[in-house]
Amino acid sequence: MAVPPLISADALSALRRDMRKLRRHIAKAENWRPASLNDELNELISKSSVIGLYAPMSGEPDPTLVPRGQSPKIFSRPALTDENLLEFRQWTHGDREIPSSWGGFQPATSAPVVHPDVIFVPLVAFDGVLNRLGQGGGHYDRYLADNGTALRIGVAWEAQRVDLLPVRPWDVPLDAVITEQNCYTKELQRCLSR
Numbered sequence: 001m002a003v004p005p006l007i008s009a010d011a012l013s014a015l016r017r018d019m020r021k022l023r024r025h026i027a028k029a030e031n032w033r034p035a036s037l038n039d040e041l042n043e044l045i046s047k048s049s050v051i052g053l054y055a056p057m058s059g060e061p062d063p064t065l066v067p068r069g070q071s072p073k074i075f076s077r078p079a080l081t082d083e084n085l086l087e088f089r090q091w092t093h094g095d096r097e098i099p100s101s102w103g104g105f106q107p108a109t110s111a112p113v114v115h116p117d118v119i120f121v122p123l124v125a126f127d128g129v130l131n132r133l134g135q136g137g138g139h140y141d142r143y144l145a146d147n148g149t150a151l152r153i154g155v156a157w158e159a160q161r162v163d164l165l166p167v168r169p170w171d172v173p174l175d176a177v178i179t180e181q182n183c184y185t186k187e188l189q190r191c192l193s194r
């Protein structure tokens with residue numbers, strides 16, 4: 001027998017709608033700056049060589065504000081392929097971008113595909129054990145499931161934190177979430193031992 005969902009589809013869409021609205025509202029009133037990162041996370045980010053960013057939309061905090069240390073890095077942004085799969089394409093500030101099927105912009109197909117070792121992940125809501133609710137396309141969940149060794153860092157407003165999100169079988173939890181007030185981390189051992 002199928003296990004009934006802990007939250008109805010309607011309740012989940014209502015949560016997404018409310019949290020998107022909250023995110024837009026806060027971003028109009030406040031500037032987001034990351035809280036101090038803990039030493040472990042700082043070290044992992046500064047040791048990394050390929051970073052996955054995103055182009056902020058609708059009140060999402062800007063991941064380029066997170067300190068990333070001195071060592072040389074390749075930057076990339078998410079792009080949806082013709083098959084509606086997420087990939088990361090190399091991107092440098094000022095590079096030309098093309099319209100994406102979801103309405104935003106993404107690096108052109110001529111940009112090399114890269115595999116970030118640190119991914120800054122956009123989110124609609126997160127909870128105390130670092131589960132994540134995204135836009136509902138499943139794009140990041142699929143990518144993170146297929147690229148399990150990357151360090152997954154959510155970037156959010158503190159107000160996007162909820163007590164407990166419903167977890168579906170395909171949901172991939174985050175390793176850390178950085179807000180303007182806190183740096184939440186867990187399971188960094190997974191990445192320290194790489």
Ligand SMILES: Nc1nc2c(c(=O)[nH]1)N(C=O)[C@@H](CNc1ccc(C(=O)N[C@@H](CCC(=O)O)C(=O)O)cc1)CN2
Pocket residue numbers: 020054055056057058060078079086102103104122123134135136137138139140
């Ligand atoms: N900045 C950013 N880039 C991203 C994502 C994201 O969440 N944020 N994505 C994450 O997977 C992928 C794009 N996927 C998306 C899937 C659905 C919607 C969407 O339903 N948007 C709403 C409006 C959202 C709002 O206004 O807050 C809509 O069109 O109704 C957006 C992006 C890749 N790039």
Ligand SMILES: Nc1ncnc2c1ncn2[C@@H]1O[C@H](COP(=O)(O)OP(=O)(O)OP(=O)(O)O)[C@@H](O)[C@H]1O
Pocket residue numbers: 132133134135136137138139140141142145168170171
């Ligand atoms: N690893 C996966 N393999 C196959 N389908 C998946 C996978 N991950 C997610 N999906 C599909 O994507 C759909 C949307 O998932 P979900 O509602 O969790 O998206 P989300 O986490 O909010 O969005 P996103 O990850 O794009 O930010 C689900 O219906 C699910 O069937």
